[in-house]
Amino acid sequence: MSFLWFPLNELPFVLLTMLVAFTVHEFAHAWTAYKFGDPTAYEQGRVTLNPMAHLDLFGILFLLVAGFGWAKPVPVRRSRFRRPRVMSIAVTAAGPISNLLLAFIGLFIYLLLVKAGVLDQFATQETVWTFFRYFIPINVMLFLFNLIPLPPLDGYRIVEEFAPLRLRLKMMQFEQWGMFLFLLFVFLPPLKAVTLTPLFSLGDPMIHNATIWLAKLLHITEPFYGFA
Numbered sequence: 099m100s101f102l103w104f105p106l107n108e109l110p111f112v113l114l115t116m117l118v119a120f121t122v123h124e125f126a127h128a129w130t131a132y133k134f135g136d137p138t139a140y141e142q143g144r145v146t147l148n149p150m151a152h153l154d155l156f157g158i159l160f161l162l163v164a165g166f167g168w169a170k171p172v173p174v175r176r177s178r179f180r181r182p183r184v185m186s187i188a189v190t191a192a193g194p195i196s197n198l199l200l201a202f203i204g205l206f207i208y209l210l211l212v213k214a215g216v217l218d219q220f221a222t223q224e225t226v227w228t229f230f231r232y233f234i235p236i237n238v239m240l241f242l243f244n245l246i247p248l249p250p251l252d253g254y255r256i257v258e259e260f261a262p263l264r265l266r267l268k269m270m271q272f273e274q275w276g277m278f279l280f281l282l283f284v285f286l287p288p289l290k291a292v293t294l295t296p297l298f299s300l301g302d303p304m305i306h307n308a309t310i311w312l313a314k315l316l317h318i319t320e321p322f323y324g325f326a
Contacts, residue, residue: 103165108228114211115233117149118163119197119240120169123140124152126171126196127189134185144172151192166243166284171250183259194244201237204230205308213316238301246297 104112125147143151152169161167172306179185180310208230217223245253254276283293313319 103161103163108232109162109190109230111229112236113158114229115236116158116167117153118159118233119200119237120167121147121149121152122196122200123193123240123244124169124172126192127174130192131172131174134179134189136175136189138173138175138178142173144170150155164284187256187259190252190259193252194241194318197237197240201234201241201305202308204233204237205305206312208234209309209312209316209318213318234305235301238304239298242297242301246280246294248280249273251276251280 111224124144128144128146130147131138132140139145154168154170157168157170159167174186174189176182176186208226211217211226244251245256246256247253249255249271258269261269283289
């Protein structure tokens with residue numbers, strides 16, 4: 099029995115997807131912070147699309163065996179923003195939004211290939227479809243996953259910015275327990291059934307509706323592989 103979360107023969111597609119998804123996500127944080135006046139990430143070489151600047155080896159290994167992972171967090175000093183609260187929210191939201199955009203771009207490219215007839219050969223179609231079958235849903239999942247309001251995820255940082263100072267100080271006292279709580283949601287089926295499962299189930303209709311809309315836009319009527 100394999101200890102990997104994904105089929106071994108499809109592992110290259112998963113790794114390539116996560117390489118792009120993690121890199122673009124962290125780059126989006128770093129670039130937005132830099133544009134808003136915080137050079138911290140820039141000074142640490144994080145305003146780059148070089149994956150080596152963003153990937154966390156342990157996070158990648160955890161992805162392979164547990165189905166989820168992480169990259170190196172981007173350092174942000176909100177005190178350097180002209181409008182700390184608004185700009186912090188924008189910097190935080192840039193990461194998840196970048197994954198949603200990647201999913202949309204990936205779906206658009208796949209449908210363009212379908213329309214152009216590039217996938218007429220079965221072997222080519224199967225290979226390309228397998229890649230996009232991971233690339234599109236995983237980026238949607240990362241968009242939804244990072245909106246969970248638990249530290250250290252982006253959703254928590256957004257909620258934190260909306261909270262009054264007194265409540266924010268209390269929230270900081272419990273941040274160290276956020277990861278443990280998240281692991282309970284992942285590994286305890288009763289908790290997962292009422293938290294992560296309903297959240298991730300939103301991904302299927304998102305992809306389905308986007309596919310229908312883009313297929314109509316591109317005037318694609320012939321059958322093709324779907325993703326949801």
